[in-house]
Amino acid sequence: MxxxxxxxxxxxxxxxxxxxxxxxxxxxxxxxxxxxxxxxxxxxxxxxxxxxxxxxxxxxxxxxxxxxxxxxxxxxxxxxxxxxxxxxxxxxxxxxxxxxxxxxxxxxxxxxxxxxxxxxxxxxxxxxxxxxxxxxxxxxHMVIGTLMPQSQLHAPDPAGREVIMYSVNRIYTLKFLTTGNLVLLKNGTTTLWSTGVKNQPESYGSVGPNGAFYNNNKFGDITWMYETRRDGSVLQLTDDGHLRMVNGRTVVKTFA
Missing domain, CATH: 2.90.10.10 (Bulb-type lectin domain)
Structure with missing residues (x-):
């Protein structure tokens, strides 16, 4: 009960x-x-x-x-x-x-x-x-298809809080490396896109209610950011490998 x-x-x-x-x-x-x-x-x-x-x-x-x-x-x-x-x-x-x-x-x-x-x-x-x-x-440890506002992706840390984003067909993944670099992978091996961040272990990322996609280090400092300036935007990883910020039916930004 x-x-x-x-x-x-x-x-x-x-x-x-x-x-x-x-x-x-x-x-x-x-x-x-x-x-x-x-x-x-x-x-x-x-x-x-x-x-x-x-x-x-x-x-x-x-x-x-x-x-x-x-x-x-x-x-x-x-x-x-x-x-x-x-x-x-x-x-x-x-x-x-x-x-x-x-x-x-x-x-x-x-x-x-x-x-x-x-x-x-x-x-x-x-x-x-x-x-x-x-x-x-x-x-x-998974986000599937869409990262909603305030939900997090997380690099591996001692507390076991790693969270990886997957396309629905599981071919594409968006994950933080231990360095804090956020990478888009195909079949877990081929890098299609990354933020290029280095030396920021235990990083995490989330979409704010204002539509900005933030990456932060373990101290909360912003290490990378993209602003849509559109409230309610979400991050999507599609089955064809596209990573994009979407607001309603409008694609605001395509990263890969």
């Missing part, structure tokens, strides 16, 4: 029934889940969480509208959705994508469409979405 965090820092609301609206179509969202799993249609509202069976890892939906993954005894979060709109709900969509819903609007999604897929938090802490054949379509 979806349990509720009892810590004093989070107010825990009652479990609610009803439906969560995804876009303009209603999607039934049950309120009961096994301890480490969100099944298709199930949701987490503010203060609700799932936990690995060992109790070491917890995925919680906080009151500010962000889903966060924590490890017991570790002060930093291992992963987050990067969203931040109070009143949002995390939904395991019936189409196989993990979604953040605010009112009637889907403001964030992850994974690929695969009906019947479920979200599982195993004892390894590697939060993942598994399809009906038991294969992982997504895990917390």
């Amino acid at each position: 979806v349990r509720r965090l009892v810590a004093g820092v989070l107010a825990v609301g009652a479990l609610l029934g009803g439906a969560v609206l995804v876009g303009s179509a209603p999607a039934e969202a049950k309120t009961v889940a096994v301890s480490d799993t969100l099944l298709p249609g199930q949701k987490l509202m503010a203060g609700q969480y799932i936990k690995s069976r060992s109790g070491v890892f917890t995925l919680i939906m906080d009151t500010r509208g962000e889903a966060k993954l924590f490890q017991r005894g570790v002060s930093w979060r291992l992963w987050s959705s990067g969203t931040g709109r109070a009143g949002s709900v995390l939904v395991m969509g019936t189409d196989g994508t993990l979604q953040m819903i605010y009112g009637r609007t889907k403001i964030w999604s992850m994974s690929i469409k695969s009906a019947g897929a479920k979200l599982v938090l195993p004892d390894t802490g590697n939060l993942a979405i598994y399809n009906t054949r038991g294969k992982a379509n997504w895990n917390r």
